[in-house]
Amino acid sequence: MSSPLDQGGMAFSDAERGFLQGLIPFLLYLFPVVTGALADRYGYKRMFWLSFLIMCPGYYLLGQAQGFWSFFFAFLAVAIGAACFKPVVLGTISRTTSAQNRGLGFGIFYTMINLGGFLGPFVAGYLRAISWDLVFLVSAGWIAINMLILGLFYREPTSEFTGAKKLTISENKDLRSLREVLLEAQDILGNGRLAFLLIPLIMGLLVSVKFNVNIKDYAIASICWLTINLFWSHWVKMNYSSTLTRSSRGRSGPRPWYQQ
Known part of the structure; x- marks a missing residue:
């Protein structure tokens, strides 16, 4: 999208590209500390919903952007949605696996990430040859499919394994206040x-x-x-x-x- 106009991009300047590439990844890696803590407090499924409800229109609006600032805010929405998504996935794996199969669980997760990272550029390149808008439309559609899967199949992980003991639902319930959650996030940040x-x-x-x-x-x-x-x-x-x-x-x- 930052490529010249004759290549279908928006011809962003070096300063604009640097602004995007500096700020967005910074926020993407900063926010999960807070969003992960909020997921522990309010539920993983709710954070998944929030993530998808932000990313789906965000991807669509990326394809509709006509200038730098409209592109920036759409890109920012995608980054915030992704920051809500990643810690919830990791937390789900951690809570639904035991010491015996946790390595397998995370192995499957990172295999899927690497597979997507390998196939994604090929699919995006094919769609880009047709239309830039189609790249973002398909991305938004894929998020919508994930929302359907979330609604039909995802169950809130209400227990976790700690050694040989499996905590009950009541023992595992997070009753911390929002203030306590944010204070713990602050402790993680340092x-x-x-x-x-x-x-x-x-x-x-x-x-x-x-x-x-x-x-x-x-x-x-x-x-x-x-x-x-x-x-x-x-x-x-x-x-x-x-x-x-x-x-x-x-x-x-x-x-x-x-x-x-």
Whole structure:
């Protein structure tokens, strides 16, 4: 789609291609930490539905895009849908296999991924020779078929194996609140302050490339942001001793992300 107009593409500039190839994969690998936690809380089947309901129109709209921003938002929808999909698949395999057959389960999963990665370009190349629109229309149709399979055959994995013991439905029920789920996702991501420092710098770099922002302006903004975080860190150090005092009085617990 980013190829020249005479090849059926939309003639995106190098900056626009870099913006897409930098931002979309970044979000695609970041979101599963949150979407996987939400799947544990609200159910795998619901997250599958959400994934397909986002990806199906997303793929269709990719073929209808007439400019960069319409293509970007359709592509972003596909990325968000895929970020909902992947952790649910892995979680389903983990919950429905035991130590004896888990290797086989994941082996089948990755075999299907590799098979799709091998055959996909051939099918897409054949469809592209007919029409670019057909590539995305077939992709959307395939997601719709998966929705049908999901509705007819998928069952919520309500138990999991832990060694020789199989947990009952009531023992396995996730009763965590949304806040607790998001806090656990934060623990997986690591230091919240570090993420809050780096993500704006990365996003700012991508945006500056897309909108041709002068590199000096980006550097000045980055220095200002780093300075703010240095003062922030100093404030955290100044207040850390009082936090330790409260913890010693029996009110221990994980520090909020803004105090890390």
